[in-house]
Amino acid sequence: MVTIYEVSKAAGVSLATVSRVMNGNVKVSDRTRQKVLKAMAELGYKPNSIAQSLASNRSNSVGLLVSALHGSFFGNMMSTVEDVLRKAGKHVVITAGHSDEQQEKNAIEFLLDRRCDALILHAEAVSDEYLLELSQCDVEVVLINRRIEQMAERCFYTDNELGGYLATKAAIDKGHRDIAYISGPLFKQDAKERLEGHKRALREANITFDPELMVEGGFHEEEGAQGYLQLTAVNKPFTALICANDEMASGAMTAARERGVRIPEQLSVVGFDDVLFARYLYPKLTTIDNPIQKMGNGAALWVLEHVYKDKKSRHHTNLFAPKLIVRDSLVAPE
Amino acid sequence: MVTIYEVSKAAGVSLATVSRVMNGNVKVSDRTRQKVLKAMAELGYKPNSIAQSLASNRSNSVGLLVSALHGSFFGNMMSTVEDVLRKAGKHVVITAGHSDEQQEKNAIEFLLDRRCDALILHAEAVSDEYLLELSQCDVEVVLINRRIEQMAERCFYTDNELGGYLATKAAIDKGHRDIAYISGPLFKQDAKERLEGHKRALREANITFDPELMVEGGFHEEEGAQGYLQLTAVNKPFTALICANDEMASGAMTAARERGVRIPEQLSVVGFDDVLFARYLYPKLTTIDNPIQKMGNGAALWVLEHVYKDKKSRHHTNLFAPKLIVRDSLVAPE
DNA sequence: TTTACAAATGAAAGCGCTTTCATTTGCATT
DNA sequence: AATGCAAATGAAAGCGCTTTCATTTGTAAA
Numbered sequence: 001m002v003t004i005y006e007v008s009k010a011a012g013v014s015l016a017t018v019s020r021v022m023n024g025n026v027k028v029s030d031r032t033r034q035k036v037l038k039a040m041a042e043l044g045y046k047p048n049s050i051a052q053s054l055a056s057n058r059s060n061s062v063g064l065l066v067s068a069l070h071g072s073f074f075g076n077m078m079s080t081v082e083d084v085l086r087k088a089g090k091h092v093v094i095t096a097g098h099s100d101e102q103q104e105k106n107a108i109e110f111l112l113d114r115r116c117d118a119l120i121l122h123a124e125a126v127s128d129e130y131l132l133e134l135s136q137c138d139v140e141v142v143l144i145n146r147r148i149e150q151m152a153e154r155c156f157y158t159d160n161e162l163g164g165y166l167a168t169k170a171a172i173d174k175g176h177r178d179i180a181y182i183s184g185p186l187f188k189q190d191a192k193e194r195l196e197g198h199k200r201a202l203r204e205a206n207i208t209f210d211p212e213l214m215v216e217g218g219f220h221e222e223e224g225a226q227g228y229l230q231l232t233a234v235n236k237p238f239t240a241l242i243c244a245n246d247e248m249a250s251g252a253m254t255a256a257r258e259r260g261v262r263i264p265e266q267l268s269v270v271g272f273d274d275v276l277f278a279r280y281l282y283p284k285l286t287t288i289d290n291p292i293q294k295m296g297n298g299a300a301l302w303v304l305e306h307v308y309k310d311k312k313s314r315h316h317t318n319l320f321a322p323k324l325i326v327r328d329s330l331v332a333p334e
Numbered sequence: 335m336v337t338i339y340e341v342s343k344a345a346g347v348s349l350a351t352v353s354r355v356m357n358g359n360v361k362v363s364d365r366t367r368q369k370v371l372k373a374m375a376e377l378g379y380k381p382n383s384i385a386q387s388l389a390s391n392r393s394n395s396v397g398l399l400v401s402a403l404h405g406s407f408f409g410n411m412m413s414t415v416e417d418v419l420r421k422a423g424k425h426v427v428i429t430a431g432h433s434d435e436q437q438e439k440n441a442i443e444f445l446l447d448r449r450c451d452a453l454i455l456h457a458e459a460v461s462d463e464y465l466l467e468l469s470q471c472d473v474e475v476v477l478i479n480r481r482i483e484q485m486a487e488r489c490f491y492t493d494n495e496l497g498g499y500l501a502t503k504a505a506i507d508k509g510h511r512d513i514a515y516i517s518g519p520l521f522k523q524d525a526k527e528r529l530e531g532h533k534r535a536l537r538e539a540n541i542t543f544d545p546e547l548m549v550e551g552g553f554h555e556e557e558g559a560q561g562y563l564q565l566t567a568v569n570k571p572f573t574a575l576i577c578a579n580d581e582m583a584s585g586a587m588t589a590a591r592e593r594g595v596r597i598p599e600q601l602s603v604v605g606f607d608d609v610l611f612a613r614y615l616y617p618k619l620t621t622i623d624n625p626i627q628k629m630g631n632g633a634a635l636w637v638l639e640h641v642y643k644d645k646k647s648r649h650h651t652n653l654f655a656p657k658l659i660v661r662d663s664l665v666a667p668e
Numbered sequence: 669t670t671t672a673c674a675a676a677t678g679a680a681a682g683c684g685c686t687t688t689c690a691t692t693t694g695c696a697t698t
Numbered sequence: 699a700a701t702g703c704a705a706a707t708g709a710a711a712g713c714g715c716t717t718t719c720a721t722t723t724g725t726a727a728a
Binding site for chain 3: 699700701702703704705706707708709710711712713714715716717718719720721722723724725726727728
Binding site: 046047048049050051053054059068069070071072075076078079082083086091092093094095096110113114115250257276277280281282 | 380381382383384385387388393402403404405406409410412413416417420425426427428429430444447448449584591610611614615616
């Protein structure tokens with residue numbers, strides 16, 4: 001491997017000068033720069049990023065924590081983050097937290113050990129206090145899909161309340177009045193907010209929220225199926241079912257169909273997230289677009305701007321608005 | 335940050351000794367080891383992985399190239415690879431090649447610049463020659479889902495021919511005789527092999543392969559839909575449709591349904607890969623399990639064993655056998 | 669006790685860069 | 699030509715480790 005030393009010799013300048021033309025932060029005369037660039041090209045020089053990191057105390061790497069590497073929900077976000085950062089020459093170390101407190105902490109620890117310059121976290125299980133403490137360390141921390149007041153400008157999140165509202169509103173607009181709801185786990189902020197939105201939509205339409213038409217699930221498919229069964233068990237008819245995410249909507253649809261219910265004719269279903277497979281479902285799922293990739297983009301730009309002082313990368317907003325995606329699973333009641 | 339120097343002072347030993355207890359490759363007397371470990375614990379010492387890398391000429395990082403970060407096909411593999419390697423304290427740098435030659439080369443270049451100790455590549459667009467040349471460099475290269483004779487022991491792949499055979503065989507076993515096939519792009523090895531398997535199954539059942547009942551797609555959903563339309567255009571009836579992957583199966587099913595064809599009663603469909611959403615489709619897709627995560631596991635273990643000399647991590651096989659996943663989309667013809 | 673040899677430890681030279689600080693160069697002004 | 703000052707460059711000290719090689723220590727045999 002050719003080193004900076006050989007370049008400096010070939011170009012007849014000092015190490016410092018070569019370093020300067022590489023980094024471009026200090027003025028170098030044009031004549032010198034050309035000599036150096038020529039030498040680099042001729043020797044096929046590639047800077048050793050590890051040595052750069054050690055000397056500059058910058059690893060040029062960003063840690064990304066997601067709940068799971070598989071599953072459509074995170075795929076797009078990872079994709080966006082990786083894309084933005086790699087184009088800027090940074091690299092992304094991805095870890096999975098599996099929505100488990102200890103595993104999330106381990107993963108963060110790992111990223112810290114790796115001397116990441118910044119962490120982009122989709123942390124679900126870890127407490128606000130832990131994250132606040134973490135942000136006191138010398139890494140920059142930004143949060144995705146979560147909002148903590150004290151670090152609000154580093155949080156990138158969906159307006160979940162609005163999303164929940166839009167989902168239920170869509171059903172109401174179609175003429176539904178008996179609307180059931182399968183919630184996400186209410187210890188999670190986003191699940192709670194979506195439910196709030198649901199309630200607001202009901203209130204605006206003068207429909208009383210009926211606790212018996214609501215069950216709490218865990219965001220997984222099985223719980224959608226279970227939830228549906230629980231809801232039918234109380235013997236209060238409903239013509240529309242709003243689910244706090246697409247997985248549960250899928251489970252509920254399957255369960256309903258197995259019981260001979262025709263969808264959407266006898267039961268309309270609305271999901272949330274618009275993950276990839278939403279359009280593979282039958283009928284294609286009407287859902288709420290959760291702009292997770294935009295959040296990833298925002299977070300990556302924030303990092304470039306604030307950590308790497310990249311002037312061009314300006315992020316513009318922290319709050320992303322969800323919107324209704326109209327497909328086939330929501331129709332007017334019979 | 336506390337450095338090795340402070341630890342050595344606190345423990346009253348030299349830098350070298352501290353380094354030795356960390357790495358454990360050279361004998362250190364028990365008494366000394368205890369002193370050092372105590373000092374480390376008390377100071378809360380964390381080795382600086384970047385300095386380690388520079389000094390040892392080992393980055394302890396493994397580059398992983400996939401076609402896309404999103405999509406279910408790669409999710410499981412990334413998940414497995416990350417898991418195995420992180421548990422061994424290595425980190426994974428993930429990049430996406432988007433099935434494009436130039437992008438794949440760029441990504442590999444990036445990983446090389448990052449001084450990865452090994453590369454795990456799911457490279458689709460780059461030539462065999464390029465990969466062979468790459469494997470001459472001082473990184474260790476292993477391939478996923480691809481086989482190159484000259485580096486066979488570093489290749490981890492599915493028996494695609496067998497998979498293709500099993501898919502078609504399953505249809506034949508149900509009594510189908512008129513079987514159409516939507517292939518993947520035939521410049522890709524795996525697509526070609528799957529088609530071979532299809533032909534073998536037909537041959538064994540004394541069914542003549544009819545080129546008109548075969549179209550070549552690009553592994554994407556739309557091409558499944560287009561493919562179906564093309565197949566129906568030739569006016570040769572078929573009762574079963576084998577698709578070279580699940581995406582195209584989904585597309586074909588949608589297209590068929592839109593034309594009023596009942597699935598599986600009027601048309602049986604078999605996919606390939608068993609990606610996550612296969613079970614979300616309606617009807618649930620009968621398909622071939624493509625053990626991509628096992629390949630990821632095998633590749634990761636290989637790296638641990640050969641690059642990091644981890645004795646415990648023995649991989650066992652390079653060739654993975656696919657198997658039939660029976661669900662609802664394949665039934666006997668009417 | 670002396671000797672021999674292996675085991676344990678330490679001193680110090682890197683690894684390939686960045687960056688500070690001192691020095692030199694170039695250029696406009698007197 | 700002499701002066702002053704900013705711009706450009708170079709020398710060298712790290713960054714926090716690993717590893718080689720030399721030295722010291724411990725142990726068993728003579």
